[in-house]
Amino acid sequence: MTKCILIIDDEEDIRDITQLGLEMSMGWRVLTASSGQKGIAIAAAEQPDAILLDVMMPDMDGRMTFAGLQANPQTQNIPVILVTAKIQASDQESFADLAVAGILTKPYRAMNVAEQICKILAWTA
Amino acid sequence: MRQPKGDILVIDDTPENLQLLATLLTTQGYKVRSVTKGSTGCRAAQAAPPDLILLDVNMPEMNGYEVCQHLKADSQTQDIPVIFISAHEDVLDKVKAFAIGGVDYITKPFQVEEVLARVEHHLTIQRLQRQLQNQNQRLQQEVQERELALQALQQAEEKFAKAFRSSPNPIAITTLAEGRFIDANANFLRITGYPLAELIGQTVLELDTGLDRIAYAKAIADLQTTGVVHNQEFEFRTKTGQTRTVLLSIEQIELAGVPCALNIANDITERKQLENEFISLVSHELRTPLTSLMGALDLLATGQLGSLTPQGQRVLEIATNSTERLIRLINDILDLERIKAGKISLQKVDCNAAELITQAGEAMQGMATQAKISLAIEPMAVTLNADPDCILQTLTNLLSNAIKFSEPGGIVRLSAELTSEWLHLQVQDHGRGIPTDKLHSIFERFQQVDASDSRKKGGTGLGLAICRSIVNLHGGKIWVESVLSQGSTFHIQLPLNLEEP
Numbered sequence: 001m002t003k004c005i006l007i008i009d010d011e012e013d014i015r016d017i018t019q020l021g022l023e024m025s026m027g028w029r030v031l032t033a034s035s036g037q038k039g040i041a042i043a044a045a046e047q048p049d050a051i052l053l054d055v056m057m058p059d060m061d062g063r064m065t066f067a068g069l070q071a072n073p074q075t076q077n078i079p080v081i082l083v084t085a086k087i088q089a090s091d092q093e094s095f096a097d098l099a100v101a102g103i104l105t106k107p108y109r110a111m112n113v114a115e116q117i118c119k120i121l122a123w124t125a
Numbered sequence: 126m127r128q129p130k131g132d133i134l135v136i137d138d139t140p141e142n143l144q145l146l147a148t149l150l151t152t153q154g155y156k157v158r159s160v161t162k163g164s165t166g167c168r169a170a171q172a173a174p175p176d177l178i179l180l181d182v183n184m185p186e187m188n189g190y191e192v193c194q195h196l197k198a199d200s201q202t203q204d205i206p207v208i209f210i211s212a213h214e215d216v217l218d219k220v221k222a223f224a225i226g227g228v229d230y231i232t233k234p235f236q237v238e239e240v241l242a243r244v245e246h247h248l249t250i251q252r253l254q255r256q257l258q259n260q261n262q263r264l265q266q267e268v269q270e271r272e273l274a275l276q277a278l279q280q281a282e283e284k285f286a287k288a289f290r291s292s293p294n295p296i297a298i299t300t301l302a303e304g305r306f307i308d309a310n311a312n313f314l315r316i317t318g319y320p321l322a323e324l325i326g327q328t329v330l331e332l333d334t335g336l337d338r339i340a341y342a343k344a345i346a347d348l349q350t351t352g353v354v355h356n357q358e359f360e361f362r363t364k365t366g367q368t369r370t371v372l373l374s375i376e377q378i379e380l381a382g383v384p385c386a387l388n389i390a391n392d393i394t395e396r397k398q399l400e401n402e403f404i405s406l407v408s409h410e411l412r413t414p415l416t417s418l419m420g421a422l423d424l425l426a427t428g429q430l431g432s433l434t435p436q437g438q439r440v441l442e443i444a445t446n447s448t449e450r451l452i453r454l455i456n457d458i459l460d461l462e463r464i465k466a467g468k469i470s471l472q473k474v475d476c477n478a479a480e481l482i483t484q485a486g487e488a489m490q491g492m493a494t495q496a497k498i499s500l501a502i503e504p505m506a507v508t509l510n511a512d513p514d515c516i517l518q519t520l521t522n523l524l525s526n527a528i529k530f531s532e533p534g535g536i537v538r539l540s541a542e543l544t545s546e547w548l549h550l551q552v553q554d555h556g557r558g559i560p561t562d563k564l565h566s567i568f569e570r571f572q573q574v575d576a577s578d579s580r581k582k583g584g585t586g587l588g589l590a591i592c593r594s595i596v597n598l599h600g601g602k603i604w605v606e607s608v609l610s611q612g613s614t615f616h617i618q619l620p621l622n623l624e625e626p
Contacts, residue, residue, distance in 0.1 A: 011413060011417075013414075013417040014413065014416060014417055014420075017416070017417050017420035017421055017424065018420065020420075020424050021420055021423065021424060024424060024427055024429050056409060085408055085409040085412035085413055085416075106412040106413055106415070106416045107412045107413075107415040107416035107419055107452050108416060108420075109419055109420065109423055110416075110419070110420030110421075110423050110424055111420075111423040111424065111427065
């Protein structure tokens with residue numbers, strides 16, 4: 001079954017590579033947003049099946065963006081996977097209070113991202 | 126020739142007397158010099174001071190009293206005992222003789238035995254006096270030396286006190302037996318937040334500092350066996366509740382006969398914070414571009430973006446391998462730092478050792494098959510209080526090394542044994558082995574046996590350092606035994622009943 005994924009990341013390279021990986025490995029539809037504000041607007045309008053949300057972003061970071069998505073009835077039920085480059089235990093703990101579906105740690109393999117998303121969200125590919 | 130019993134100068138103007146005395150004394154083993162004039166006698170005594178002088182009182186020119194006065198006035202001759210010889214029976218003369226420094230008086234005509242007895246007697250006194258003087262001198266010297274030593278000691282103590290007071294390092298002195306505070310310097314009080322009065326008399330463990338008791342007790346035990354503890358990391362809470370990290374060096378000293386520990390701390394709290402920030406920064410700043418890089422290479426490798434020539438494929442392969450190695454390296458560095466950061470990352474639960482052993486074997490089966498190595502996995506069912514992910518990481522790491530350094534067709538064995546206190550795990554290979562001088566250093570960071578190993582075998586040089594950190598954190602031991610070109614066996618001992626602090 002084809003899915004629609006929204007990538008919210010301030011880094012263009014990461015957005016492009018991840019998008020290409022998801023498209024080429026699974027043929028999923030991919031939307032991208034370069035900031036939290038844009039991401040929330042696109043999520044509300046397009047209703048993706050899942051959101052990949054980068055933690056470290058200027059202005060509105062992942063935590064604030066997640067709060068924005070949760071606050072909006074139109075987006076609050078969309079599963080969110082946090083993308084982080086930090087793996088220290090204290091970082092993991094700091095996300096424990098967030099009701100995110102899962103955490104994806106950089107560096108990930110672009111061709112494997114879809115597989116990992118399926119695993120986290122228990123989708124049968 | 127026998128050593129003469131003594132050197133005696135005889136001064137007498139009567140040649141017969143002189144001759145008689147000289148013969149008498151010489152036959153008794155004395156060296157005798159005889160002179161007939163007082164002035165000659167004085168010169169002879171000054172030129173070579175004799176042990177004793179026999180001096181006639183009645184002489185022309187310079188009589189015996191004058192000679193004696195002359196001798197007593199000269200520091201070189203003043204201590205020579207002088208025995209007067211005279212025919213006078215007059216009491217006044219004797220008194221005069223003693224008054225000017227004579228030690229005895231013999232009257233003529235004299236008895237041979239009497240002369241000999243008196244000479245011998247005064248020589249003995251003279252010898253005893255010299256001995257006494259020497260002893261006195263030695264005693265004085267000793268007293269002086271002791272005074273100097275005492276001064277040196279006081280100076281050393283003063284130096285120590287100054288170093289103790291003004292050292293930028295926090296220092297505390299505790300008793301060795303109980304860890305009771307005896308003294309602490311200003312910087313120690315500053316970083317702990319305790320006033321001296323609250324420390325003195327308390328033991329290290331009585332204070333509510335959250336200090337790792339087991340680790341501190343072990344450090345003190347190490348101190349007693351090796352005499353010194355060097356830069357061991359400890360965390361503690363200050364009086365106001367802040368957590369600080371110090372490197373503690375401990376030396377054994379004695380204060381007033383009591384064995385004590387001199388605890389010298391190096392506050393590395395700020396350094397650790399910077400280090401952590403740096404690691405976070407490196408972590409993020411390297412991982413993000415690596416994700417793009419790896420992704421780009423993966424996408425190219427699918428061939429969906431256009432086909433590559435065989436050379437192009439090779440170039441892509443090289444780029445991919447190097448990127449993978451870089452990612453492994455960063456992951457290992459972060460792993461090591463995370464583990465070193467301490468207990469927070471260790472998630473200890475009761476787990477079954479057999480399951481961990483089996484899982485480790487399963488995880489490495491693919492690599493083993495590819496390298497044509499057979500794995501012999503021998504699980505042992507026992508409950509272990511440990512972080513399963515960490516133990517698994519250690520076992521797979523050791524298995525991976527064993528596979529890498531085995532020849533195709535070889536066997537790698539993972540087995541376990543139980544003792545009353547330990548689970549003893551062994552990973553055995555029949556590879557090329559490790560030279561004796563590297564057996565210890567291979568557990569240090571970036572210390573492979575062969576510098577080219579990281580390139581050829583794809584390792585990062587951090588695997589064993591990570592293993593050691595994990596095992597240490599569990600209160601266990603790791604070591605290796607190896608015979609060159611016959612193989613190596615890595616041993617891990619994990620405690621079965623971990624005392625929870």
